[in-house]
Amino acid sequence: NAGVTQTPKFRILKIGQSMTLQCTQDMNHNYMYWYRQDPGMGLKLIYYSVGAGITDKGEVPNGYNVSRSTTEDFPLRLELAAPSQTSVYFCATSFWTSTQTGNTIYFGEGSWLTVV
Amino acid sequence: GENVEQHPSTLSVQEGDSAVIKCTYSDSASNYFPWYKQELGKRPQLIIDIRSNVGEKKDQRIAVTLNKTAKHFSLHITETQPEDSAVYFCVGTSYGKLTFGQGTILTVHP
Numbered sequence: 001n002a003g004v005t006q007t008p009k010f011r012i013l014k015i016g017q018s019m020t021l022q023c024t025q026d027m028n029h030n031y032m033y034w035y036r037q038d039p040g041m042g043l044k045l046i047y048y049s050v051g052a053g054i055t056d057k058g059e060v061p062n063g064y065n066v067s068r069s070t071t072e073d074f075p076l077r078l079e080l081a082a083p084s085q086t087s088v089y090f091c092a093t094s095f096w097t098s099t100q101t102g103n104t105i106y107f108g109e110g111s112w113l114t115v116v
Numbered sequence: 117g118e119n120v121e122q123h124p125s126t127l128s129v130q131e132g133d134s135a136v137i138k139c140t141y142s143d144s145a146s147n148y149f150p151w152y153k154q155e156l157g158k159r160p161q162l163i164i165d166i167r168s169n170v171g172e173k174k175d176q177r178i179a180v181t182l183n184k185t186a187k188h189f190s191l192h193i194t195e196t197q198p199e200d201s202a203v204y205f206c207v208g209t210s211y212g213k214l215t216f217g218q219g220t221i222l223t224v225h226p
Contacts (some may be wrong), residue, residue: 018217031212042161043216044203058213088151088184096212105150105207107159 002026006091006108013081013115017076021076021111029106032074033058034066036087037110043090049074050096066096080116088112118143119209122217127197135161137208137220140188149182149189152205152216159207164191184219 004102007022023032030051045058049068063085065077078085091108119142129135141149150165166173166180166189173180179192193200201224206217 008172033214035216042219045213045215048213056213059215092214094212104165106151106158107161110159114208 002092004106006110006111007108008111009043010112011114013078013113015081015083015115017081018077018079019113021077021083021089021091021113023074023076023108024072025074025091025093026072027093027095027106028071029093029095030071031096032068033089033092033094033105034064034074034076036060036085036088039045041054046076046089063088067076079114083115086113086115118208118210118213118215119215120204120206120215122220123220124220126223128223128225131196131198133196135191135193135196135224136198137191137204137206137222138188139190139217140186141161141208142187143210144184144187144222145209146210148209150179150207150209151180151191152207154203154205154219156202159217163204181214187191193222196222198224198226200224 005024033045033048044060049055055066060088070097080090087110093106122139133168147168152160153163155162166181177194182189204220
């Protein structure tokens with residue numbers, strides 16, 4: 001049982017390049033999230049998904065795209081990297097239904113991204 | 117959407133003192149209130165949580181209190197130790213959409 005797996009752990013991108021951060025979970029959680037955390041700051045929600053085929057924007061979605069074709073995978077795409085996207089990215093999962101709310105949120109180890 | 121305000125942003129205490137961090141939330145439908153601890157370079161880890169049908173929950177030196185009427189919940193750490201030094205986050209949970217507070221940097225001086 002690996003939990004939440006994020007790749008890559010570290011990446012340096014040049015301005016204008018594109019890349020995908022991968023997130024996979026094996027806990028059969030329906031909710032998945034992408035957060036970014038700038039140095040010394042809190043976690044800001046980029047996108048989240050309530051299940052396969054359904055995604056929604058969070059607080060800071062500009063410059064990112066997501067897809068959720070399966071329960072297990074929730075990749076985050078950066079199309080045209082900008083220095084402002086230098087951050088640590090965390091994928092997280094949880095199980096949430098109308099009758100079963102408030103379950104533990106599990107985080108991946110994080111992906112350190114630098115755009116130069 | 118949910119709005120979560122967390123105070124203070126920094127907290128410095130002497131070892132053995134108590135520390136209190138407070139959060140307010142906006143969505144009256146929220147019914148689950150977790151607290152996370154994040155050490156430098158690590159992912160956030162759950163330390164305690166409370167559900168809306170309970171007013172207080174305690175786990176050794178850590179406790180959380182909830183006031184649903186006033187829409188605020190607090191983290192209490194007693195007998196602080198240097199290893200409690202970290203960033204602490206409260207989380208608002210509105211229909212599964214998770215909003216983190218701004219974070220509190222707790223420093224415990226030996």
